[in-house]
Amino acid sequence: MGSRVNMRPTSKNTLLKVVILGDGGVGKSCLMNRFVSNQFDEHSFHTIGVEFLNKDIEIDGETYTLQIWDTAGQERFKTLRTPFYRGSDICMLTYAIDDKHSFRNLQMWKNEFLYYADVKENVQFPFIVIGNKSDVEANEREVSQVEMETWCNENAISACIETSAKNASNVQEAFATAVQHWLRLENRADKNECLYTDTVDLTKKQSENRTSCCINASDE
Amino acid sequence: MGDVLMECMEIFSQDGVQLKSAQATYVNYLNLVGTLYITEYANSNCKRCLEWKPNDVTVDSDVQDQEWAVVNTVQKRSRTFSESQPPDASTRPKFLKVNFNDIKSFKISNKNRQLTIFDGKSEVTCCFIFQHGDCDYLLSLMRGLLKTVSAKRDKHLYIVIHGDDPETAQLDKSFAELNIFQDSSHPSWWKLVKNFQERPYETTFETFSRVTDFVYRSPDQRDIDDDQRELLHRSLTEYASTHCQGDYEVIAKVPELPERKDYPRGRPLSTEQWKNLQNHEGKLEDVDQIKLMIFRGGVAPNLRYEVWKYLLDYFPWDSTQVERQKLLCEKNDEYYNMKLQWKRMTRVQEDNFSDFRERKNLIEKDVNRTDRTLDFYAGDNNPNLQLLYDILMTYVMYNFDLGYVQGMSDLLSPILHLLKNEVDAFWCFVGFMNKINSNFDIDQAGMKEQLQNLHTILGFIEPQLVNYLDKHDSGNMFFCFRWLLVWFKRELSFEDVMRLWEVLWSGLPCDNFHLLVCVAILETEKQALMENNYGFTEILKHINDLCGKLDVPAILVKAEGIFHQIKEAEHLTDNIRVILGLPLVGTQPSPEEVISISPDSPDEDPYEQVYNTMQHIIT
Ligand SMILES: Nc1nc2c(ncn2[C@@H]2O[C@H](COP(=O)(O)OP(=O)(O)OP(=O)(O)O)[C@@H](O)[C@H]2O)c(=O)[nH]1
Numbered sequence: 001m002g003s004r005v006n007m008r009p010t011s012k013n014t015l016l017k018v019v020i021l022g023d024g025g026v027g028k029s030c031l032m033n034r035f036v037s038n039q040f041d042e043h044s045f046h047t048i049g050v051e052f053l054n055k056d057i058e059i060d061g062e063t064y065t066l067q068i069w070d071t072a073g074q075e076r077f078k079t080l081r082t083p084f085y086r087g088s089d090i091c092m093l094t095y096a097i098d099d100k101h102s103f104r105n106l107q108m109w110k111n112e113f114l115y116y117a118d119v120k121e122n123v124q125f126p127f128i129v130i131g132n133k134s135d136v137e138a139n140e141r142e143v144s145q146v147e148m149e150t151w152c153n154e155n156a157i158s159a160c161i162e163t164s165a166k167n168a169s170n171v172q173e174a175f176a177t178a179v180q181h182w183l184r185l186e187n188r189a190d191k192n193e194c195l196y197t198d199t200v201d202l203t204k205k206q207s208e209n210r211t212s213c214c215i216n217a218s219d220e
Numbered sequence: 221m222g223d224v225l226m227e228c229m230e231i232f233s234q235d236g237v238q239l240k241s242a243q244a245t246y247v248n249y250l251n252l253v254g255t256l257y258i259t260e261y262a263n264s265n266c267k268r269c270l271e272w273k274p275n276d277v278t279v280d281s282d283v284q285d286q287e288w289a290v291v292n293t294v295q296k297r298s299r300t301f302s303e304s305q306p307p308d309a310s311t312r313p314k315f316l317k318v319n320f321n322d323i324k325s326f327k328i329s330n331k332n333r334q335l336t337i338f339d340g341k342s343e344v345t346c347c348f349i350f351q352h353g354d355c356d357y358l359l360s361l362m363r364g365l366l367k368t369v370s371a372k373r374d375k376h377l378y379i380v381i382h383g384d385d386p387e388t389a390q391l392d393k394s395f396a397e398l399n400i401f402q403d404s405s406h407p408s409w410w411k412l413v414k415n416f417q418e419r420p421y422e423t424t425f426e427t428f429s430r431v432t433d434f435v436y437r438s439p440d441q442r443d444i445d446d447d448q449r450e451l452l453h454r455s456l457t458e459y460a461s462t463h464c465q466g467d468y469e470v471i472a473k474v475p476e477l478p479e480r481k482d483y484p485r486g487r488p489l490s491t492e493q494w495k496n497l498q499n500h501e502g503k504l505e506d507v508d509q510i511k512l513m514i515f516r517g518g519v520a521p522n523l524r525y526e527v528w529k530y531l532l533d534y535f536p537w538d539s540t541q542v543e544r545q546k547l548l549c550e551k552n553d554e555y556y557n558m559k560l561q562w563k564r565m566t567r568v569q570e571d572n573f574s575d576f577r578e579r580k581n582l583i584e585k586d587v588n589r590t591d592r593t594l595d596f597y598a599g600d601n602n603p604n605l606q607l608l609y610d611i612l613m614t615y616v617m618y619n620f621d622l623g624y625v626q627g628m629s630d631l632l633s634p635i636l637h638l639l640k641n642e643v644d645a646f647w648c649f650v651g652f653m654n655k656i657n658s659n660f661d662i663d664q665a666g667m668k669e670q671l672q673n674l675h676t677i678l679g680f681i682e683p684q685l686v687n688y689l690d691k692h693d694s695g696n697m698f699f700c701f702r703w704l705l706v707w708f709k710r711e712l713s714f715e716d717v718m719r720l721w722e723v724l725w726s727g728l729p730c731d732n733f734h735l736l737v738c739v740a741i742l743e744t745e746k747q748a749l750m751e752n753n754y755g756f757t758e759i760l761k762h763i764n765d766l767c768g769k770l771d772v773p774a775i776l777v778k779a780e781g782i783f784h785q786i787k788e789a790e791h792l793t794d795n796i797r798v799i800l801g802l803p804l805v806g807t808q809p810s811p812e813e814v815i816s817i818s819p820d821s822p823d824e825d826p827y828e829q830v831y832n833t834m835q836h837i838i839t
């Protein structure tokens with residue numbers, strides 16, 4: 001991992017591509033802006049298209065450059081955002097704790113991500129679940145911390161955290177946790193490296209359609 | 221490295237090219253994505269080759285959404301030849317390689333995203349899909365490097381002429397092209413094709429005529445069985461519908477564009493001019509001139525309040541004062557009727573109406589995030605936010621299928637800000653939406669088409685830039701998405717947005733002029749993008765960061781200059797004419813007509829078509 005063609009490294013830091021996903025209005029852009037420039041603009045525009053910002057983060061004495069991708073949450077723009085999932089290292093599944101619906105949609109977001117991100121099968125991917133807007137009044141809360149943890153357990157996701165982009169609570173921690181989580185999985189993968197290398201599997205496709213001398217890949 | 225370059229030069233390369241079909245040798249690579257090259261060898265008898273190499277065989281590209289699959293910032297860059305060993309087919313079996321001499325014809329299909337190579341030996345073909353935009357640039361290169369003829373009415377099939385004698389060569393290739401029939405691999409069909417091939421056809425038309433005659437003679441005269449007839453019919457149907465009738469033209473190298481001229485901007489339409497152009501009934505006398513003035517210079521700010529209602533089709537251009545008064549009353553009633561529909565909705569109704577609720581939620585969220593830095597919308601509990609909300613909600617009732625899509629609040633905001641009247645703003649917003657509602661298609665088809673069209677036009681004006689973008693995973697033009705979705709609303713100051721929009725609303729000088737505005741900006745940024753050797757992410761960032769830095773008058777001057785260049789270009793394609801709404805030249809049939817040609821319609825005899833085709837080659 002690490003080497004990336006399209007990003008000229010300004011330093012030798014490991015560059016990690018982080019995508020923030022979640023329903024419109026859960027606070028994805030606010031989280032990114034809080035993390036990158038420590039600002040919160042309550043009335044910033046909703047996102048059109050795709051944006052990204054870079055930010056360095058230090059974990060255990062090592063500096064990582066996070067390339068954070070923020071996209072529009074509305075279903076309509078799915079075709080636009082999904083191509084950007086490929087090559088992601090970390091995925092933040094975000095909901096707002098005062099919006100049950102956004103929590104229920106996490107499953108959809110996770111599936112969408114896995115489908116388009118081109119993640120290797122059988123490899124655990126570093127997801128982190130983020131419950132944003134933790135600052136809202138208790139009576140406005142629609143999703144409890146327990147519900148979040150249950151969902152994470154069911155989905156084999158080991159990292160989750162409640163944040164508030166508004167009062168800057170846990171935002172740094174969320175990104176740091178995500179990187180640590182990535183590191184853990186990465187180390188595990190390194191140990192298993194020998195199992196994966198050179199096992200390019202071309203046989204699957206080969207076996208079918210072998211009858212004629214000219215093989216056409218089936219369309220769509 | 222120097223001598224390596226001497227041996228082999230890469231003329232062209234594009235990544236994101238998927239191998240869709242090939243000889244059995246390459247079975248392992250089917251469906252993989254890789255890079256397509258044109259290479260030139262100094263010391264070899266096969267001077268030029270088309271070569272394809274998979275990116276990284278570990279990538280399983282089965283599952284991607286091919287249509288929009290683009291970005292892979294982590295994939296390993298395939299080595300270019302200049303860095304690697306001199307290529308040699310025997311030492312690098314991983315490359316799919318087609319000698320240019322073996323290309324007998326090639327075909328572009330699937331919205332210019334698919335390239336199929338025919339090598340004349342019927343069983344060998346290869347086919348590529350371009351995932352990052354189209355293959356227009358490659359096509360223009362191949363047409364430059366190879367001598368081709370193309371069916372006038374099937375611009376997508378190119379037959380390559382090898383050898384010196386054009387006449388025999390052309391006929392020869394036309395036969396080769398007939399091998400496209402190979403789609404049907406039925407044995408009896410092959411026998412027939414073999415007949416075609418083995419027959420010494422002596423490059424004369426007569427022979428061909430005999431062959432086709434054989435095919436088309438009335439059934440009782442034909443000595444082929446039903447099976448074959450079936451196959452023939454099917455193949456020729458395909459032939460007819462893809463190749464159509466028409467003569468061949470020899471395609472020369474792409475000529476240069478006419479010189480770019482400056483068309484200076486004019487002054488905004490003034491109140492005085494506007495008043496002078498109305499008669500005593502308040503009817504506009506010379507609409508064309510008004511539109512032209514608006515296109516040239518926009519509208520004076522204090523006049524916008526009135527003129528925008530015309531530009532946005534609220535007031536008919538030819539209406540009188542009295543008619544407009546009447547219209548206002550009607551539209552007022554109509555608006556409040558629709559508004560009441562959602563206002564009166566009970567809690568229970570709403571609970572049982574999830575589509576409505578969903579739209580409502582989105583609007584609530586977005587109204588709070590629309591132009592809040594403007595005084596007009598600033599502060600909590602600003603009544604103008606309520607107006608914004610009410611209008612968008614009423615629009616949901618007006619056009620429930622479209623409903624509310626993000627971006628619409630951006631489009632409404634300047635209109636409401638200017639008109640400050642709920643009903644007027646609503647109807648003007650409706651007019652704007654009518655102009656660009658395909659931007660908000662459920663499947664985003666409208667946006668995809670625009671990005672594609674932008675790519676096409678940019679390729680015509682700046683092939684170098686388009687090639688650069690293609691090579692850097694940006695041929696899909698995604699980075700222009702925001703520009704196109706809300707017509708630069710997010711990139712410009714409020715004042716500039718109003719100026720740009722009114723100019724675009726004039727509908728002059730052509731359809732989709734906003735695409736030429738994009739081209740003008742991209743052309744301005746070309747140097748920055750290419751000299752910095754920006755990659756996919758940096759291109760996106762650079763374009764996103766243009767926000768607040770665009771000079772609208774200068775861009776409009778440029779865009780208009782580009783328009784005239786395009787219009788006067790000798791090699792202007794029908795494709796671009798269609799995009800810009802320019803009249804098609806000659807009597808070529810529209811695409812619908814072409815499609816309707818099939819042996820099912822008896823008067824459109826495929827034979828007739830083939831015959832005509834051959835005639836033109838010979839004479
Ligand atoms: N109370 C509270 N409000 C927040 C917080 N984060 C964001 N918001 C508000 O939520 C709204 C939406 O935030 P955005 O960051 O624009 O949401 P998004 O997820 O980027 O939405 P899209 O761009 O539409 O996909 C904004 O109006 C913010 O004011 C938070 O931590 N607490």
Ligand SMILES: [Mg+2]
Pocket residue numbers: 028029030045046047070071072
């Ligand atoms: Mg956002």
